[in-house]
Amino acid sequence: MPRYAPGHGLPSDMEPFIDISSANRGRLAVLWYVHQNAGVTRTQIAQATGVSLQATKVHLAGLESAGAIRADLPVDERHGRTVHYTADQRVIARALDAMLHCWKAFDTPEQSP
Numbered sequence: 001m002p003r004y005a006p007g008h009g010l011p012s013d014m015e016p017f018i019d020i021s022s023a024n025r026g027r028l029a030v031l032w033y034v035h036q037n038a039g040v041t042r043t044q045i046a047q048a049t050g051v052s053l054q055a056t057k058v059h060l061a062g063l064e065s066a067g068a069i070r071a072d073l074p075v076d077e078r079h080g081r082t083v084h085y086t087a088d089q090r091v092i093a094r095a096l097d098a099m100l101h102c103w104k105a106f107d108t109p110e111q112s113p
Helices: 012-021 025-036 042-049 053-066 089-105
Strands: 069-071 085-087
Touching (some): 025 042, 025 089, 053 069
Antiparallel strands (some): 069 085
């Protein structure tokens, strides 16, 4: 996934989470739906989430590139075929764990006035 902005001091361990989430509600909606409904198609995802077909396509490509979802067909065999997507729970769990680990590492106790 292209990097549009520098990390501004974010720990490099957070990269998997950033790649998966892109801090984008549409992408997270797509990921959540695929997570809850293994083997779904792009059309089913778009209809269920309200994300446009084109945006769903972009989000699926990003999520697949990040390893968060898998398709049942290789990219070069998809033209004119229905593709089914499934979430990779291990990749998602590792990304969330990395984010939480980084968050806790930088957590500072509240200071009283």
